[in-house]
Amino acid sequence: MRKHFSGPLGKSVVILGVAYLLLEFGIAYIPPLFGVDSGPIPDSVLLQYMVTVAIGILLWVSFNETLWEEFKAPLHAAMVEPRQRRTRVALIVLVPVLVGLMTFNSVRPSIAAPPSLRSIHPAPPGQIDFQGRSMELAGVENPLRSVGSPEEHYLEGRRVYYQNCLPCHGDGLAGRGHYAQGFNPGPASFQDVGTIAQLTESYVFWRVAKGGPGLPNEGAPWNSAMPAWEDFLTEDEIWSVILFMYEQAGHEPRTWEEEGEEH
Amino acid sequence: MLAEHLKIIGVVVGTIGIFTLLANAIPQVQSEVPLDVSFGADVSASELTASGELLFGSAGGCTACHGLGTRAPNLLTGNGGDGPIGVRCNNRVPGESCKEYLYLAMVDPNVYMVEGYSPIMPDMRRSLSNDQIWALVAYLEAQGGEVTVTGADINQGREDSASSASTATVDNGVAAPASSATDPVDILNGNACLGCHILNGTGAPIGPSFDGIGSRLTADYIRESILDPGAGASEGFEASLGLMPAIYGNQLTAQQLENVVMFLANRR
């Protein structure tokens, strides 16, 4: 058995196998051991990673002639040598069957909606109509940061959050409210570095005010259950809840780049 | 030598092929042109159907589900003996005509779910314009039925969406859509203008009379006065300055505003 895995071909198979295990199960189950949140990766990403690894392996075995010959030798042997007839027959049967299965799998009709490209942070409009009046988004910061006491805004934001947002986005702002399981896509986790920490406050304002119905085309499919909060909250309430969210999640909002500044 | 050439061609074509496949393997998003059809009041049924047919296969994205696989009912064929959609639509929901049903199915698709399907269809107003939706309705009606969509339907829909575009809350009924009238007299009445201005002798003399206003003021001045009433007062009405609300810029659609301005400017 050992000798099968000592040549470059054997090593390649082992590397591919280990990479597969790491990607499919490792990513999902190892980080939680260290207290880091994780989950299984989708097939599309798995495929992408595996192809990259496979290309890397092919490059490695063809670095120099000796390695390349050693890599090809077992394959060559399996194709021509009389005593490897069984392997050959097995390969000739298995490979087409595998390809057939894959083809069947990909064309099999299914009731599931097609996997779709949903941009989580679609491009925001430059201005929106907020409660019937036009409002600029570009360059806007939370107006509450410059007026009144931060403490008060925070408390107000907390009230708004607990009255309206809690059922879905949850107590810990991690998108794990009581109703969260019912939604697909699920409510956003504000703890995540990929959500509000990446966005300007005016972007968050836009998303809160317009909700799922206000998503532009590339945010499709339209199954976000987020209501358009402009119908229920005032402008100041929305700004205060945004303030609360950043404060509570411990993130800083993304700031606007200053006009004309060069880096 | 030939083998070498074939290999080279193979490598080149293969590389290009892999890139092409890769780009096609991801879900495809096309950036559609917003509002690219527009119909006049006397649009013919065949014009609508032709436009709808084009949309059905392309920008509408309908065929992604309808007609392929089992995600949604097939609209163009019998779908189990009921006939194509133009026949089915009349008796789908009691009380709704074919046209009304189809329109509703597009703007609020999950109200009347066809049994056995999941609610996956989006509100088509997000990706299509009012005119496009009506063109699709006409096209679907034409599948075995008679096209009843007219220019009036389209115009009505256009005004509805224009007036609700700024609030986008038709369904919740939170903000009432502004009047959709286009006749200037209706607009003036509907917005209570005659509470302060006089038209044809009726109304109150709090603001300048509309009778003969066109000989006193230019169209531009009238427009400015409607949009920004606090900018200045007409002679003799200085006391009323500040009474007129500055809301009409938002309340009127552009078309309504223009109709009113032109109407007034022509009253010499």
Add this chain to the structure above:
Amino acid sequence: MSILLDLREKKTSLNSKQNGGRSLLWAAVAVCGIVSQFVMPDFLLAQGSEAMRQYGDFPLVGSRVAIWVAAQVHLLFAAFVLGVPMFAVVAEAVGIFGGDSKYDKLAKEFTRLLLVAYSATAIWGAILSFLLVTLYPGLWLYLVEIFQVSMWVYVSLFFFESFTLYLYYYGWDLWSKGRAKLVHWTLGILLNVWGTAVMFIANSWLTYMMSPPADVTPDTAPGMVQFWSAFANATWMPINIHRIIANVVFGGAIVGAYAAYRFLVAKTDEERAHYDWMGYIGNLIAIGALIILPFAGYYLGREIYEFNQQMGITMMGGFMSWLWIIQAFLIGVLFLAGNYYLWVGMGRIPGAERFTPYTKWMLVVLVLGVMVWATPNTMIADREEIAAMGGTHHPFLGVLGVMSAKNTAVNLMILTTFLSFLLYRRANSRPTVTWARTATIVQVALFVISTFVVLFYGVWGYFVPAITRIGFSVYQVLAVLATIIGVITIDVFMLRGAESRGDIRWGQMPARSQYALFILAVTFTWLMGLMGFARSGIRQHWHVWEVMRDTSEQAATPALGYAAIVISGCVLIFFALVSFIFWLGGLAEKGTKVLSDTAKVEARPGVSQ
């Protein structure tokens, strides 16, 4: 989409409120769905019947694809024709001042390729302009109205460029000695000046379409547009710079592919040795310039954001966001293929065996880099997978989807590639200077420090606001650039008078490495097509962004898959034509025996850099 609609309606209503009397005209025209008002509003007002046609129709593929293919193929040839003279002149200079005649021969061979590709560029340019005139007459008239003077200048410069090229090539043997040679070299520089000027002018037209000056609105008559503000618009200079560098990369890659082809079909060892060396130079130019290309791209991106946030976001986060994943994959292929070529090439260098154990680890770094770089922020997944992940955003891998991770990955990939070059360069020489050991330690230290800087800022980027994080990418880049410059400087001095560990066995390359050169050329060509689509596509349904609307049937910007098919078509047309042209060039070469003395190359890699 509905938002766009809202915005548009808003805009119309704003206009009508401001512009008074004209607004009725606007409403009427908009309802008719005709955009001819840009050209001749009064005429339309007068009769409203059929004015001059705005769009032509192209059979089978349609106008959009026709103009797309014409522009793309023209651009590919033009890039080659502009990129090659740059390094031809440099090679000639190395030949003159370095005293190595084989570089002169190489420069001449480059120029011969140039000569045959030149007419193809002109032909495709003519095809492009005729298609533009016949298929998009409205847009054409609009542009003519603004740019007519620059069009005349363009044509005359083109004329000068052609004749300079003829003089440069046909005078090569005539002016080969002494002062005459310097004059000849000056001709080469002049050729570059004309070429660059021609490109700058053409760039102004297309960048105007992307980023017209802010004071140009839909109702600005084209005759009233200030010429200079339209010419030197917001994205003009960034595109100029980006294209100059990209042309060099592209020229290098195509020359590499040409050499690879000649290598594979070569009949004698002499030929093989020559074309092996030429392929090496092509690869060196392509990868060397590729390393600085991202910085020019970053500058261009910034200017686009600065010009219009909406446009920038559409490009990076909007419907084009997936394009950048494909781009990452392509650049990954470029890095892998370029490095692979070097690693395989070490097989023909005596003394390179010392470094073979390291290549494996450099490969690991590159593969990991490609994986990180191509990790999408938003993943494609079906319902069950999304439910399992808890959103389309992976809780763990999401960390790799943001800029910090990607900048770190690409900087490490650049460092690794540079290391490959360094080892390659070092492979067969034994430094004789006394301080060689210290210098090597300093070099290693530079690598370690810059790797640390890149990683440090990459990780720290997660803990600071975005605005600071953007600044970090500058530190990372500076660390990498400083390392490259520092290490190269030390190396040049250290290898002065170094002993050779044996001659490089030019020509003793396995065929695999030559296919890597092909993949490099094809990938780069395809990448240019893709970026062309991105640049042109972010205008969406506008001929001139927010000034002149595209009202043709095919105004929609197609999805990536469709674009990829068109791009592939362009690349195939380009390669088919290029092979034909090079084959013709090869025919002409027979009998003239170019390779007589170049074959006896005794180059060390140190010299060839």
